[in-house]
Amino acid sequence: MHESLELRRVLDLEPMGEDTFRGPAMDSDVFARTFGGHIAGQAISAATATVEDDKQVHSLHSYFLRPGVADEDTTYTVTRLKDGRSFSTRRVEAWQGDALCYSMIASFHHTGDSGPEHANPMPDVPAPETLQVPSSIPSGVPGAERDYREWDIRIASDGPTPNDASTVSGRSLWFKYKYDLPDQDAFHACALTYMSDMTLLFSALAAHPGYKAQLASLDHAVWFFRPVRVNEWLLYHQSSPSAASGRALAQGQIFDASGNLLAFVAQEGLTRELQAGETQVPVRRS
Secondary structure (H helix, E strand, O other), rough: HHHHHHHEEEEOOEEEEEEEEEEOOOOOEEOOOOOOHHHHHHHHOOOOOOOOEEEEEEEEEEEEOOOOEOOOEEEEEEEEEEOOOOOEEEEEEEEEEOOEEEEEEEEEEEEOOOOOOOOOOOOOOOOOHHHHOOOOOOOOOOOOHHHHOOOEEEEEOOOOOOOOOOEEEEEEEEEEEOOOOOOHHHHHHHHHHHHHHHHHHHHHOOOOOOOOOOEOOOEEEEEEOOOOOOOOOOEEEEEEEEOOOEEEEEEEEEOOOOOOOEEEEEEEEEEEEEOOOOOOEEEEOO
């Protein structure tokens, strides 16, 4: 299989009956547990399949309830909570066998509404073309770059940017998908959800160089402001306003190369002190 097909394979769910879908397992030789973005991207894909084409996702809020097994398919059940003229709301549950792994509520808004507009400016960082491709990515998972081989990821700032003095811990990175994708807003929103969990929690450790913590996503939220294309350069400006009691809050603003703010991401995650013999994220044992 050509590697450019992998993202489509992940987001191409199999209908199993009314509002029920099967999502394929990860194709990973690194992760032992299902990557959070994998399950979130598939969940929003399932929800999108039950909504009219003239409505696009504008927000999702979710909880990771149990770790998924990377080698296993996941079943997604969608509940239609509301279908109005302007908004539709869906609840999605992700199951592996009898275990409920993940729960999401997503809201979809009718396209074409107008109102006032403003947005935060994009941080002043080097353009992606001027940056080298790193040998590894800041994820806490040794070898994780092999699972992101379809993506071009470049670190723009390995710490808070100079014009972001209020940020204690954070980093900025550019990313884009290397291959052609369908020119569909809904597909790219699902793909962005998939990547929105990538490295986000690890930004909480930028202020603690060398600190080893057990990392796990606890919840995840995304707000979509403007249409996105993940096969064009996107800046993921990540920051962590607080870490305490073995948990950290991380947030991210996603901009296009022209400086338009496209989405905002927030996540609380586990950052518990790592015990002897443990890895930051469960990985496959050789």
